[in-house]
Amino acid sequence: MEYFESVFLCSNLGSEYIIFSVSRVPVADYWSNTTLGRWNKAVLRGVSAKIRSRPQTLAIIGVSLNVFFYVMTYFSDPGIITKENYKKAMELYEYDNVLYFPRYCKVCEITCPPRSYHCNMCNHCIMGYDHHCILTHKCIGIRNERYLYGFCLTFIMICFMGFSFNFATMMKFATNEGFPPSYYYDSETKHFNISKGFYVTMGVFSKHPSEWILNFILLFGVPVGGIFIIFQSYLHLAGITTYEHYRRVKLRNDVKEKRVYFVIPPEGSGKKKFVTTIDPNKPDENMPIDDDCKKVLVNYADQIPFAYDAGYLKNVKKVAFPPF
Numbered sequence: 349m350e351y352f353e354s355v356f357l358c359s360n361l362g363s364e365y366i367i368f369s370v371s372r373v374p375v376a377d378y379w380s381n382t383t384l385g386r387w388n389k390a391v392l393r394g395v396s397a398k399i400r401s402r403p404q405t406l407a408i409i410g411v412s413l414n415v416f417f418y419v420m421t422y423f424s425d426p427g428i429i430t431k432e433n434y435k436k437a438m439e440l441y442e443y444d445n446v447l448y449f450p451r452y453c454k455v456c457e458i459t460c461p462p463r464s465y466h467c468n469m470c471n472h473c474i475m476g477y478d479h480h481c482i483l484t485h486k487c488i489g490i491r492n493e494r495y496l497y498g499f500c501l502t503f504i505m506i507c508f509m510g511f512s513f514n515f516a517t518m519m520k521f522a523t524n525e526g527f528p529p530s531y532y533y534d535s536e537t538k539h540f541n542i543s544k545g546f547y548v549t550m551g552v553f554s555k556h557p558s559e560w561i562l563n564f565i566l567l568f569g570v571p572v573g574g575i576f577i578i579f580q581s582y583l584h585l586a587g588i589t590t591y592e593h594y595r596r597v598k599l600r601n602d603v604k605e606k607r608v609y610f611v612i613p614p615e616g617s618g619k620k621k622f623v624t625t626i627d628p629n630k631p632d633e634n635m636p637i638d639d640d641c642k643k644v645l646v647n648y649a650d651q652i653p654f655a656y657d658a659g660y661l662k663n664v665k666k667v668a669f670p671p672f
Contacts, residue, residue: 403513410506417499418484426489427475427672429456429464437461437475440672444655445622447595463656465591475672478589490670493589497580497667500573507569514563521556522548587656587663599625600649608652610644611637623652 429437441462443449448462455466456473465477467487476490488496519529532544553560583593602608602625609626613619623646624635637643646652657663 403509406509407506407513410502410509414499414502414506417495417502420495421481421488421492421499422484422486424492424495426470426487427477427491427670428470428489429458429461429473429475431458433672434458434461437464437672440475441656445620446599446652446655447592449622463589463592476589476670477591478583479591488590490666490672493580493584494667494670497577497584500577500580504570504573504577507566507573511563511566511570514559514566518552518556518559518563521559522552525551525555527551584664584667585660586654587658587666588654592654592656596649596654599623599652603646603649603652606645608646610646612642612644613638614640614642 438459438461443462448460448464451460452458453460453466453473455471458473460466460473461475463477464473464475466473467477467480469480469485470487472487474487474489476493478488478493480486481488481496486492522528527548532541532548533539534541583590588596599608607625607627609624610621611624612621617640619641624637626634626643658666
């Protein structure tokens, strides 16, 4: 007698998904030999094969995307300012006279545009300079910061997937040794037996230490990448770079120490108001101020707004589609 089984997906163990039977109903021979019967069997076999290949497919997609974003981060121009694109860089932003002032770069032989910074390691002025990445040994700027974000996002994804698949594989090892999940976990009372769970864990570790070490590495990668993604998401939404963020943090500390001033030129002089830090202990490093300018102490950091915040949507758009 042949049987027709209705099935449902229960869980995955390692790289294979387990199909459990819900009902086993006897079917007449003539039914199984009909077109409809053969079609049902073929569909079930096809669905089962697709389900088993899903973890491998996700892994291939995740790793491929991660490699793609890394390669793009490494080989993309971060926003190097040259004499050819210098004019366009100067037209993007205005000097805020807080973080950026007109200054001449002797190495690149140009006046540094607003929101640019000369990286001593790359030896170039970078537009929208964020930081110098140690993973790629390349600058992160206005043109490749989106790729670094994608790299970190896919890194978290493959770490989480790898941890999940590897953990399921270790559960399969324990089940094969005679310790299924029902041994240490009661599904009816939702009670987890810690002592039995620890016993099974140590047993699997003693026989398969490499899987445990891999899991710890993968699990460690999730919070590390997550912290970076959260921080970068905040910066992208605020329209600020890492370099500008830490410059403003330093500015806030100087405000608390009563060393930051508004410098207001006399009316009709054609000069703009700017912000400067005056350190009495380092007079040689202070910006020269004309005698006819008025100095006003900055009492709160909020008195100095960030000039390049264009709103959440426009800030994110500039990251995804850089204007330079």
